[in-house]
Amino acid sequence: MVYHVQYRASNYDYVDAYTLDKLLANKSIQRFYRPSEERWVNVLSDPIRGIGGEYVGPDRRQGRKAPQERRASTVDQTIRSK
DSSP states (O other): OEEEEEETTSOEEEEEHHHHHHHHHTTOEEEEEETTTTEEEETTTSOOTTOOOOOOSOOGGGGOOOOEEEEOSSSSOEEEEO
16 A cells, blocks of 8 residues: 655655654654545654553463473373363
């Protein structure tokens, strides 16, 4: 997708999504046009990609554990326990 951007020096350009990410990270643009909302997004006051808070809830991935393998003592076979 191509985005219309306004640089800090007030000149305009069209850039791809990758370049938009770089410009946002470098704080090189003042605003860009978001086609899905049909409006200009001010990078200083509006929510933009990559800007979010830290997740403060429980880490759900930590609860998952890989199944453990053990060897049966009487049979030469691997048993997978849950």
